[in-house]
Amino acid sequence: MKGMNRTVVVLGGTALIAFTAVGGAALRDWVDLGRRAEAEMPNFSGVGLVASTDANGASYTAGDYFYQLMRLLKREYVEPIPDDQKLASGAIRSMIGSLNDPKAMFLDKKQFASFQNARAGKYEGIGVEVVMVMRGAANKQAAKASDSEGALPEGTAEEALVSRVRVPRLMVSNVIPGSPAAKAGVKIGDVAYEIDSHWVVNTDLLIKFQKAQDDFKAKKITYSQLNLVRKEVRERTERALLPMRAMERLVTGTSGKVKVVWERGTEKRTTDLTKSVTAMSPMTVLPNGDLRLAFQKGADAWIAKELQGKTKVRIDLRNNTHGDFESLKAVLEKVAPKGTYGQFVTARGSEPTNLVVAKGNPAAPKYELLVDSSTRGVAEMFALALQSKGKATLVGSLTGGDRTLVDIVPLPDGSGYVLPIGEYQVNVTSTKVVMADKTEEVR
């Protein structure tokens, strides 16, 4: 009787334990699958991503997809993976790259650090800022302003070629006064052609090569002529720098030499430069009483203080290329009366967003704004906004033509990215810039 009892207990216990194991597995199912709405776990089954119970595979988030693929790698990849955040940065880098937009940039740790330094007024490298400029259709709008590299005529064979291979060129958008580049005579609009004997990849050579190939097929040129082009391509690409790497050589580092060949129109100029740090205090009262304004945290309080008791204020917006949008809005609240100052549009089909000054400064002084082609981005928007309401006169030369609003996003591993989120538009019938001796009308 006792033995019988024992057997029952043992059997019962074993059954219970087995039941608990099944229960544990069920609990896991519940965690992984049942609570999906809350945890948004994908319906991946046992062997990671290998099997699926979800036919269309559309009901989980990109993050979950990433997570599962990351786990697959950690389990199967030949070497251990030391840094998970690097995987995320790699994925983001590639997403940004897939946009094929010269204004969307992924910056690695080193590049992002110097980018942030530049925003704080410490310019590394040779003391320039550069932008990526695409030839052809994407650049047509910008071509009207000073970014112009000459938009290609529509529908030409060349344009068709460009759309097949799109590599932007690296153009100087700002030269910091007193920097090695300024001393060597580098100018806004110069295009980096060769850096330390490395050719900076751009579309031109590829177009030339494809054209030569087409011409050869059409028997317009001989084999040896084609070979000359081929040889040029080969020699150049053997020592080539992609635009982001080229940019890094110009704007990072605080010591060492760099030799740059610049293209200015059809002319080529060679400069030997020594890298250093060029400081340019972002927010300051200049010796002549002009204000230099940087669109960053604290700018609104600073400008409010400087405006006190003044009826006419001159603000120097030259060499002003980076700024954040929040700061622009805050500054406008202090310097402009309330109203709507233009709008932001996107190509998403969403409604434009107005740039609104809610309370504003009813006792705002008159402004004279010093601008030139190094007035870009938020600074340019600021100038156009004030001018559109007759609050400011622009003095100098044409602004840079960059009215793209961007988000600057830092990532945990020190890298970061820049994402265009809208274009600024303002209702003015003409953009007037008072030149030293004349008024130029532009539209």
Add this chain to the structure above:
Amino acid sequence: MKTGIKYVAFAVAALSAGSLGFAWRDLQSGSGVDSRAVNSLLGVKNAKAASPEQVFQQAYNQIRFKYSRQVKPDDLRFAGMQGLLSSLGDPHTLYFPPRAAQLFSEETTGNFFGVGARLSDDAMGVRAAAVFEDGPAYAAGLRINDVIIAVDGKKVGGMPTDAVVLLIKGKEGTFVTLTVAKKGKQQPVTMKIKRARIVAPTVESKFFEDSKVGYIAVSQFAEPTTMQFDRELDKVDRKSPKGLVIDMRSNPGGLLDVAADMLSRFVADKVVVKMVGRNGFNETVRSASNEVRPFGYPVVVLMDENSASAAEIFAGVLRDYNKATLVGTHSYGKSSVQNVFPLVDKSSAKVTIAKYYLPSGDDIGRKVDQDGIYIDGGLKPSVAVELDLDKDPEFGNPKSDNQLQKAIETVLKQARN
């Protein structure tokens, strides 16, 4: 007291069983317990910095919903996954979005049927650049340098070669009619040819009478390659050569066992390659013990950046056992084994799971930067020579192929010593 212990033991057993059940999914897949699932169960919010998947998801959302242009969610995700895999800096760990995954599997299981000829451009149509001796076109009378001027009665003059190839290829067992112009014949010939599965020859040989050097080009390592290699070696040997050039240029590799078999002609019972993977996975491939041929002459292996995988093992093993001199440029640097993992949405991930090491212990793995540009890797040649493209080189023709010239020169120099 005893009963107490029993209860405790029971509780422990039950708890372990429960945990085992919970973690079974992870253990089955060979990894540790998924902390994310545990945290989710216990309601623990990750207090530390954002996890990689959160960072990724945030950026994904930012681009999808805030970027000034519309993006297709799938394209964005595919780009992300490609970047995730390429961030490892391994050119062979790749992500294939659903469509590409399908093409990839078609390509590797490839069922292409044709007539057994390689075609090139010609003003009148397409020219037969090579006709495989075992193929149906050869049997029907097609010979090298014949010009195909019509396919199934349709004139092909002026058509791109690729398009003509598509006309000629078709289902196995069906027929295609070619109208062929032969040199020295007034009238074109018509041939009706039955399409068949084509096995292209992987080994071709030549003998250069002026230098008395044999030449064997191996285009890949497939099932029949060893047999073809032996046959071509016999052909060359009958000419009593002063030396032999084995051309591995543009050979992308293939079956490792075949490379090992071919190496057995040079070295007996020696390590060919070691494969090492995660978690102690270890495998050594050796050459066979009694298949060595007596090579009474020096051997040079010609390689270039398109020599990869099994081709590099072949060249590297001969180098390591002093059986051949390497001439050309550095090879590709493929020293790893991949596995393709199908993913839920019919996309797939090709992941490197193990590495090869040559007998000398060398890892020849290709290193690239994040833009995919070559930094280092591959076998280094003892005699470096770049192909001179300006001579319009034809591989295997010593008159225009300067790398081959160098190889012949090298092998003759060794023959004199």
